[in-house]
Amino acid sequence: MAVKVLIPTPLRPFVGKRNSVDLKAGTVGEALGSLTTEFADLRKHLYTDDGRIRSFVNVYLNDEDIRYLDKENTPLKDGDTISIIPSIAGGAEN
Amino acid sequence: MSTQARAVEGPQLSKEEILRYSRHLIMPEVGMDGQLKLKQARVLMIGAGGLGAPLGLYLAAAGVGHLGIVDFDVVDFTNLQRQVTFSTSDVGRAKLEATKDRLAGLNPMIDIATYEARLTSSNALELFRGYDLVVDGTDNFPTRYLVNDACVLTGKRNVYGSIFRFEGQVSIFGAPDGPCYRCLYPEPPPPGLVPSCAEGGVLGVLPGIVGALQAIEAIKLILGAGDPLVGRLLLFDALAMRFRELKLKKNPDCPLCGTHRSITKLIDYEEFCGIRGEEAPAATINVPEITPRELKQRLDRGDDLFVLDVREPHEFQICNLNGYLIPLGDLPRRVHELDSSREIVAHCRSGKRSADAVEFLRKAGFRKIWNLKGGILAWSDEVDPSVPKY
Numbered sequence: 001m002a003v004k005v006l007i008p009t010p011l012r013p014f015v016g017k018r019n020s021v022d023l024k025a026g027t028v029g030e031a032l033g034s035l036t037t038e039f040a041d042l043r044k045h046l047y048t049d050d051g052r053i054r055s056f057v058n059v060y061l062n063d064e065d066i067r068y069l070d071k072e073n074t075p076l077k078d079g080d081t082i083s084i085i086p087s088i089a090g091g092a093e094n
Numbered sequence: 095m096s097t098q099a100r101a102v103e104g105p106q107l108s109k110e111e112i113l114r115y116s117r118h119l120i121m122p123e124v125g126m127d128g129q130l131k132l133k134q135a136r137v138l139m140i141g142a143g144g145l146g147a148p149l150g151l152y153l154a155a156a157g158v159g160h161l162g163i164v165d166f167d168v169v170d171f172t173n174l175q176r177q178v179t180f181s182t183s184d185v186g187r188a189k190l191e192a193t194k195d196r197l198a199g200l201n202p203m204i205d206i207a208t209y210e211a212r213l214t215s216s217n218a219l220e221l222f223r224g225y226d227l228v229v230d231g232t233d234n235f236p237t238r239y240l241v242n243d244a245c246v247l248t249g250k251r252n253v254y255g256s257i258f259r260f261e262g263q264v265s266i267f268g269a270p271d272g273p274c275y276r277c278l279y280p281e282p283p284p285p286g287l288v289p290s291c292a293e294g295g296v297l298g299v300l301p302g303i304v305g306a307l308q309a310i311e312a313i314k315l316i317l318g319a320g321d322p323l324v325g326r327l328l329l330f331d332a333l334a335m336r337f338r339e340l341k342l343k344k345n346p347d348c349p350l351c352g353t354h355r356s357i358t359k360l361i362d363y364e365e366f367c368g369i370r371g372e373e374a375p376a377a378t379i380n381v382p383e384i385t386p387r388e389l390k391q392r393l394d395r396g397d398d399l400f401v402l403d404v405r406e407p408h409e410f411q412i413c414n415l416n417g418y419l420i421p422l423g424d425l426p427r428r429v430h431e432l433d434s435s436r437e438i439v440a441h442c443r444s445g446k447r448s449a450d451a452v453e454f455l456r457k458a459g460f461r462k463i464w465n466l467k468g469g470i471l472a473w474s475d476e477v478d479p480s481v482p483k484y
């Protein structure tokens with residue numbers, strides 16, 4: 001399935017400054033795996049050492065949080081958009 | 095619409111107020127009833143900075159009758175790029191004082207209470223109890239979790255807004271059937287893992303947009319009008335000029351607002367954000383360091399030192415020490431450009447990124463490598479004041 005992964009600003013340096021990556025995958029987990037294989041520096045920002053998605057990063061399939069779908073096993077359709085939403089705290093500047 | 099005069103409970107609107115808010119009053123969505131709701135509303139703003147500026151201005155302009163503002167900071171020269179409540183002459187003044195003056199000048203008919211203190215676990219609950227609604231305009235994770243928890247524990251809705259460079263997020267947490275911040279992010283990122291220093295900076299006008307969006311949501315909640323952002327995360331990308339929306343669900347397992355609540359009081363949020371997390375924070379104290387003065391001495395002596403600059407190209411343009419530029423993010427890919435037999439001093443703006451670089455290079459087998467303590471900022475302070483600080 002051809003999907004687009006939207007990369008949030010804080011993670012763009014790790015994907016060559018792109019704001020989205022197109023790839024082919026069957027599930028959300030496969031898409032993220034493919035993404036972190038292509039961009040190895042991204043891996044530690046998305047995953048813990050034991051392979052779980054970090055709790056301050058949320059992953060959405062279109063507009064739904066994958067935690068409430070089938071998590072990383074959520075199947076993909078052509079044209080789907082995966083969004084990575086990390087927590088950001090900026091209100092003024094530290 | 096009834097043409098009979100009705101007795102209105104609570105405060106009335108004076109002739110002056112009716113004239114001031116006439117553009118509100120002629121809209122059925124607001125009208126006299128709505129304006130009175132605004133007048134009686136008690137809204138607490140946490141933070142009088144980038145988000146607080148447009149927020150305070152528009153809430154004051156709208157006639158929110160009781161505004162509370164919490165901030166303990168002083169106006170800094172670099173704030174003027176985005177904190178539009180302030181004038182250049184306010185630099186050095188307490189933000190609260192300057193904000194209160196500005197808002198009172200815009201609307202002398204409202205009541206503005208100032209709380210010049212850091213919001214903490216020992217003052218938050220009592221403070222929040224005196225208000226109907228809280229608007230979060232803070233800039234750090236511990237305070238965001240504190241505000242969230244205190245709102246849920248006191249039953250107040252929290253109009254959340256946050257920004258990062260060119261992107262913003264807005265939502266409403268703590269509504270009775272809605273999610274709270276912990277439903278979205280159960281844990282904060284460990285310090286040092288989320289890019290900060292290298293990716294810092296913000297488009298000045300961005301908090302202007304996001305803060306104004308927060309003001310709109312606060313006003314809608316007070317009026318009971320429109321569809322509030324409960325259960326919705328509004329995302330704004332200023333570069334793409336795109337708004338998107340994601341669904342936020344209340345997490346039934348949320349320890350704060352779920353069905354089995356384990357968090358029933360405020361905690362130590364610094365500890366929560368500092369110790370909890372899957373990785374230990376980067377230990378910068380263990381990295382070998384050299385001070386700017388020592389570096390200057392060694393360079394003047396003619397020592398063969400290789401200066402490695404790990405900042406970004408646009409920073410190099412502002413000022414530099416003629417170092418060899420490899421941005422921190424590129425270091426793993428370009429490490430072969432460095433000669434481990436030479437003595438290397440790594441620097442960045444303030445010493446944090448370069449500490450990460452030194453740690454990385456030491457793990458890669460480099461033995462003659464030091465971090466410039468305090469970065470180019472310290473160099474400017476201690477060695478060469480002609481080097482601009484930024």
